[in-house]
Amino acid sequence: MPLPDRNRRIVLAAVPVGLPLESDFLLEEAALPTCPTGGLLVRSVWISVDPYLRGRITGRRSYVDPILTGSVMESGAVGEVIESRHPAIGVGAFVTGMWGWQDYAAVEAEKVLRLDPAEAPIQTALGVLGMPGMTAYFGLTELCAPKAGETVLVSGAAGAVGSAVGQIAKILGCKVVGTTGTDSKVQYIRSLGFDGAxxxxxxxxxxxxxxxxxxxxxxxxFDNVGGELTDAAMTLMNFRGRVAVCGQISQYNDRSKDVGQRPFTEILVKQLRVEGFIVTRWAARFPEGRKQMATWWKEGRLRNEETITDGLENAPKAFIGLFRGENTGKALVRL
Amino acid sequence: MPLPDRNRRIVLAAVPVGLPLESDFLLEEAALPTCPTGGLLVRSVWISVDPYLRGRITGRRSYVDPILTGSVMESGAVGEVIESRHPAIGVGAFVTGMWGWQDYAAVEAEKVLRLDPAEAPIQTALGVLGMPGMTAYFGLTELCAPKAGETVLVSGAAGAVGSAVGQIAKILGCKVVGTTGTDSKVQYIRSLGFDGAxxxxxxxxxxxxxxxxxxxxxxxxFDNVGGELTDAAMTLMNFRGRVAVCGQISQYNDRSKDVGQRPFTEILVKQLRVEGFIVTRWAARFPEGRKQMATWWKEGRLRNEETITDGLENAPKAFIGLFRGENTGKALVRL
Structure with missing residues (x-):
């Protein structure tokens, strides 16, 4: 099959103010990239949209450099190798990497992970066996360290991270309560085994x-949301409780200040430990986490819902939908 | 010398609303308590006033039961044994315990610690070698775990705890900045070696x-204060910074809600760890902490200022003064 000669990609057109608009993104065409020496040319099959990307398009440095206007939206993706200049990865192999919202990408072999489609559907590398799964696994087990019989609250519980957190906590013998935004999502997390919603x-x-x-x-x-829900949760924390701050999606699009109940008196009187994290902290341990999550997944103890949008051109819409609560489980774009 | 027949004690008369008033306390007379079997009768020489006592007179259970109206104000004290029914502690010995704001107290020998006046002035058992010193030592070293060269900020820096925190951080090789409320206290903490105030x-x-x-x-x-100072400090925290929440004195007397900038986005993006503590968490390690603090104190590396009020009847005034910033270093009442 001859290679295509054009590549479609979505770039950031403007730094969003508040909730991103579709006009903040631009679908542009460019020449097909060239397969680099020792590297790969991949065709995207799945691309990921994740709430954390909102923090990368603020125009300000956060924990990583911002995505600048005119740049391709960098995010997780899964693709098929269509040209290889690497001895160990042939054409037809499936890989995952961070090449973002584009049809084709030239990537270095060291920056991708090879996937085995026989082990799990390849798109799980963007969900339960990928970054959201690792976020749930390490954030919960390392920072919350729940003991059997304890009560675990997870906000954003029907999302890719929250649904995994709740199921892991159930596997660990906890009572699990989740917060979410629709009655159908309440039913969904109850179907996953959550005790309350x-x-x-x-x-x-x-x-x-x-x-x-x-x-x-x-x-x-385990907080994905912030705002008034977190205010309320803090008042119910038990002595020596642990709070893992994973996300603050209620605040990502709000230009006004995040003003509310300060938590410090609760933290003091109950001797709480509150810690924020970015999952890359545990990058060296991802193989361990992936192995545990894959085991639970194959055993059927860890279910993963997917909300799929078709077409690269619809990636901005799928991304914006995250902030409207339009996804259940992992939000994916299929190309 | 014959024993006196009356005992003066200060009881809580009313649960304070906002800043405590002197009328919230009552000086009453009672019969001299009887020396218990196996115990001691002590005459108070020093009694302690501490900010945390505000949390014990709210009428609500906090991390310990509240002091109820009609009860003696329970707090640290140092006294001389005037009658003993214990084989190892004779009349004339100095001891410290929690018998509170009264001239005389009957105490169990197991609930006091014997002091050696040759080692350090006995009232240091209420300050740098006592609860405030242990609070500074364990809170800083365990929860902040500062490394040489790091910047340590301590609020309430001229108080009993804060002044010790800053000096310990200097001993550990840190750059130390303190916050306090008057120019003379700024001079005081600078004289202790603080780099900024x-x-x-x-x-x-x-x-x-x-x-x-x-x-x-x-x-x-290391936060003793809370409120807007803490809002500002959070915005300046570095990646993987640590916050030890020791006190929130700016909020103790405020009946309105503690509303302000929520810290969770800072906690998330910088992966901060924020932990509240009560020093009794490390009670089993107090001998270790006391030994280290006493060594530094004898070496002259740990100075301790005292603000002394004379007369049991003036204890409420000294206590109220804590919230007006009237003390530098440890606030003590001398009987």
Whole structure:
């Protein structure tokens, strides 16, 4: 099959103000990249949209450099090798890497991970066996370190990370309560084995709703959301409770200041430990995490829902949908 | 010398609303307590007033049961044994315990620690070699774990805990910045070796004032104060910084809610660890901490200022003064 001669890619057109708009992104065409010496040319099969990308398009340095306007939206992707100048990875192999929202990419072999389609569907490398899965596994086990019988609260519980957190906590013998935004997601997380679920749009006020769901208080809080839900969770934390701060999706698009109840008196009086994390902290241990998650997945103890959008051109829409709660489980774009 | 027949003691008369008033306390007279079997009768020589006592007179359970109205104000004290029914502790010995704001107390021998007046002035058992000293030592070394060359910020830096924290951090090779409330306290903490000092009443706005004092950011924040100073400190924390939450004195008397900048986005993006603590967590290690602090104190590397008020009847005034910033170093009442 002759190689195509054009490459479509989505670049950041403007730094979004508040909730990103489709017009903040631009679909452009460029020449097909050249397979680098010792590297690969890949055709994207799946690309990932993740809430953390909002932090990368603020125009400011956060924990990594920002994606600048005019640059391709960098994110996780899975693709098939269509040309190889690497001795060990042939044409037809499937790999995952960070080449982002484009049809084709030239990548260095050291920057991709080879996938075995016989082991698990290749797109799980962007979800339960990839970054969101590692985020759930290491964030929960290392920072919350839940003990059997403890109560674990996870916010954003129907998302790629939250749904994995809740299921891992159940495997570890905890009572698990999740928060999410629709009744169908409440049903979804209950079907995963969650003991309780709060619909943040309807189950208010939060302190009373959470107190009903967590009659023994909260020992571990895995927070993807922030805002008033977190205010309420902090008041219910138990003595020596642990909070893993994984995301603050309620705040990502808000230009105003994140003003609310300060948590420090709760932290003091109950001797809480609150820690924020980016999963790359445990990069050296990803093989261990991937092995454990793959084992649970193959045993059927870890289910993963996917919300699939078709077409590269629809990646911005799928991304924006994350902030509207349009996805259940991992949000993916299929090319 | 015949024993006296009356005992003066200060009891909680009313749960304070906001800043405590002298009328929230009552000086009452009672019969001299009887020396218990196997125990001691002590005459108070020094009694302690500490900010944490505010949390014990709210009428609500916090990390310990509240002091109820009509009960003696329980707090640290140092006294001389005037009657003994214990084989190893004779009349004339000095001991420290938690018998609180009263002239005389009957105590169990197991609940006091014997002091050696030749080693250090006996009232240091309420300050640098006692609870405040242990709070500084364990809170800083265990939760902040500062490394040489790092920047340590301590709020409430001229108080009993804060002044010890800053000096320990200097011994450990850190750059140390403190916050306090008067120019004379700024001079005091500079005389202790602090590299920088912020007067929170005059050096505003805090973010800019702190940024000038901490040009390399803040690696460790030992917080005694909370409120807007803490909001500002959080924005200057460095990647993987540590925050030890020891006190929130700016909030103890405020009946309104503690509303301000939520810290969770800073915690997330910089992967901060924030932990609250009560020093009794390390009670089993107090002998180790006391030994290290006593060594530094004898070497002259750890200075301790005292603000002394005379007369049991003035204990409420000395206590209230803590919240007005009237003390430098350890606030003590001498009987």
């Amino acid at each position: 709060l619909n943040y749009r309807t189950d208010q006020p939060y302190p009373e709703a959470l107190a009903r769901l967590c009659p023994n208080g909260i020992d571990c809080y | 912020l007067n929170y009443r005059t050096d505003q706005p805090y973010p800019e004032a702190l940024a000038r004092l901490c040009p390399n950011g803040i690696d460790c924040y």
